[in-house]
Amino acid sequence: MTHDVVIAGAGPVGLFLACELRLANVSVRVLEQAADPHSPLKRLPFGRRGLWASSLDAFHRRGMLEDITMPTAAGVGFGSGAMAGGPGAPRPAGHFAGIPFDYDDIDAARWPYRLPDSPVANVSCDMAHLESVLAARADAMGVEVRRGVGVEGFEASDEGVTLRAGGETIRAGWLVGCDGARSTVRKVGGFGFVGTDPEFTGYSVLVDIADPGKLRPGRNYTPAGMYMQGQPGYIAMADFDGGAFHRTRPLTLEHVQAVLRRIAGVDVTLTALRAGTTWTDRAYQAATYRKGRVLLAGDAAHIHSPLGGQGLNLGFGDAMNLGWKLAATIRGDAPAGLLDSYERERLPVGAQVLDWSRAQVALMRPSPHARALEAILRDLIGTRDGATYFAERVWGISVRYDLGSDHPLVGRSAPDFELADGTKLGERLRSGQGLLLDFDARAPLQALATRWGDRIAYVASTAKDTLGLGAVLVRPDGVVAWVAESAPDPDQAAGALSRWFGQPG
Template sequence: MIHDVVIAGAGPVGLFLACELRLAKLSVLVLEQAEEPGSPLKRLPFGMRGLTVPTVEALYRRGLLDEISALQVSKDGARNKAAHWAGQPRQPGGHFAGIQFYQDRIDTSKWPYRLPGSAGSSMLVDMESLETVFAAHADAMGVEIRRGIGVEDVEQSDEEVAVRAGGKTIRAHWLVGCDGGRSTVRKLGGFEFVGTDPEFTGYSVEVELADPAQLRPGRHYTPTGMYTYAPPGTVAMVDFDGGAFHRTQPITPEHVQEVLRRVSGTDVTVTSLQLATTWTDRANQATTYRNGRVLLAGDAAHIHSPLGGQGLNLGLGDAMNLGWKLAATIRGDAPDGLLDTYTSERHPIGAQVLDWSRAQVALMRPSRSSRALGAIIRDLIETPDGATYFAERVWGVSLRHDLGNGHPLAGRSVPDFELVDGTRLGEHLKAGKGLILDFDASTPLRTLANRWGDRVAYIASAATDMLGLSAVLIRPDGVVAWTAEGNPNSGEAAQAASRWFGRPK
């Protein structure tokens, strides 16, 4: 048997990509080296992840958002932001290197294509909940997942990829590495991975302290590093040692105590160590996300420090962008060069996130110049323009692909229009197909959509707010490919449809 796609890695990115490919009825096999899903570390407070607007919109458009939200709020101690900050004087919107920006300073009028009532707003979720929902969804869609089997070798030809895993050879038309920052697929696939070396070792630990009152709750920058303390025993630390300790020695209670005392400037005592992991700010990116029939997504394609929680969102964005393009390529109806747009669209976004991470490290360095720069950022972030800028970047509101179309909405996430029947546009995107939304119900656009068969759906409906548009063409990933104001130009619409969906029937 030869699979359409083998995916290495059953984390959120690999599972979400598998589901995207199954929308196109492709045969998908996911290989996961770990025997069991989940990790105790993912249940720590620092295992919480902020989902950006593009991620929330992607989950909503695939019908997964309500399930993830319900599972999250049902858990004991779930961190629902609205509930947590109810009654507080100010509600944070996020942070940059620990410097908060607040909701009351954000000027949402700067975002004319964000419609009221849209599902796209940032939210917190724990990794365990996310992976539980993704795994169940993948299973329901018929994705085959084999755990305890890691990729051992890769050989590709012009027609297929031979993957050696678990002592057997598995054949597939395509292989996608979603197997993390130390990706075996990336190494075996011959990808160049370039970037910057680490400046620190970061620690996320769960400990028992003999004298917890010596540590102040919250995030604190010190002359020797940084620590964040969440009572009774959850600690994150940054030790500017050039990343020397990361994965070089066992993490012992004695070592954690030594680092914590140095970074915090206290003589706090660690009596036991329950959970611990280390990380660094090393920032690397593959120079291309495709080499022949082997592709990369998520941390396999780019790594950086977990500051700001951008890595998960970046990887899920990769999966949303890649899934429909790879499916069209396998079906044989993709236009020339469609799969190459995966790298050309996602690589610049990855590079921007890596630089965003590096900029935060610059503010965290234990130096007077970093503290001085931080003071300036605090002043700027308190202004409406500053808070709006940081919200755009942290929430992903400003994300736009350069599609060469002059309209400011082209290349952006389509607004979640409220249609006259009471439904919202996002509810009509679950099938993962292209879509023409025709506010004027013009016969030429209906005829045009029919030329692409089941690749492009058609909806004729007005909306409560059409933002001055008469029609939009939407890619399967929710990105606007073409817009019309006034009488739609069928020729332009056909050209845009051909660019993204190939030849008509």
């Protein structure tokens, strides 16, 4: 066995998962098909990605948030949406089918478990920088990343996985497919992949325009589709061709001009196609995320249109959820069923995101019915209730796993409590251990926690705002596993610890 885990794909999800596994002392090798990690499509404007609260909380909990949100040397790539615009200007905080919702309309007081000074909830960044930060962290943690070596096939048994990659045979305990939308791991592993077929081909192109004044700025719905000019020459389009063009023919200047003329309804002239890519709104999800010793995460497990920027955030959520569970399984101290809870928790979240993207497509269709619906949605999204609802969904704040408790905090991302010494809860999770936070400083809980050794950190402290709680058990992925109202019951705490961290030593 060369490694405990082989990850196929050094995209953002594969790299993040590799770091999670190393944090838990699991040996991991990443095999990446592409020899060169650089691509113009990973840089601005194509590489722009919205990162939301769910991902930013995860980076905060691993001490990476500053690196990821730091402006790049070139001075491009980043900016918190909260800072967009000047005084009095709209402050778009995200969108639904291109209809923006504004920071000033969001009522964050309705999220009692997201404390006011939580990490930033909305950052825009470029893929190139994001991947370079993740690759540097993986390297510093001793992850072996081999580029130019794609996974070609594998056989899995109850004991391990034998892979064929780059002409070599590699043995590993486990294989995780983070190899993107056309995942080889998913196909070779025979994972079911089900969903809805595309309605349009999406275009993102950088062009020179002879007569730019013929195009309207911003996002425009027309009887033939949608076009958007975000910045001069950078055009996104949706052509409702049933996805027929995507990956069937080369992208040429003549083709882009013809599609743009048809959608915009003007005879605009393009003089150069500098770069471009196409995508669709195909929305498919793996029927299962695990088959024995083979697992899927990120785009390998779910694909959908990039509308509203969800896919990457979904993938980081998969990686954060899976890493500690797989590590505990490999160490042999996982409670029964822990690894299966990965699919149980993440598959429904993925299904919701796929539906979210389908709903946006319905609203974008070139039809009077869709325009009528759009007008209603514009009204609703501009209300306090509307903006708060859309922010909750887009930013991932509404995600709550069903962990079998009625307490509304259990299953949610833990509040970033500010402890008596000024540290935040997120900082206390950087070791990747679970954490028993005891606001009552009760000796029984401390003695209890020590029985789980280094699987659990125990912190006794008051907090600036305890939300009226006595104790909170937080999983390594930052999810609340158990809470006690003012007086913690050690028996209940022991039950929760066993449920998530196995038998005490």
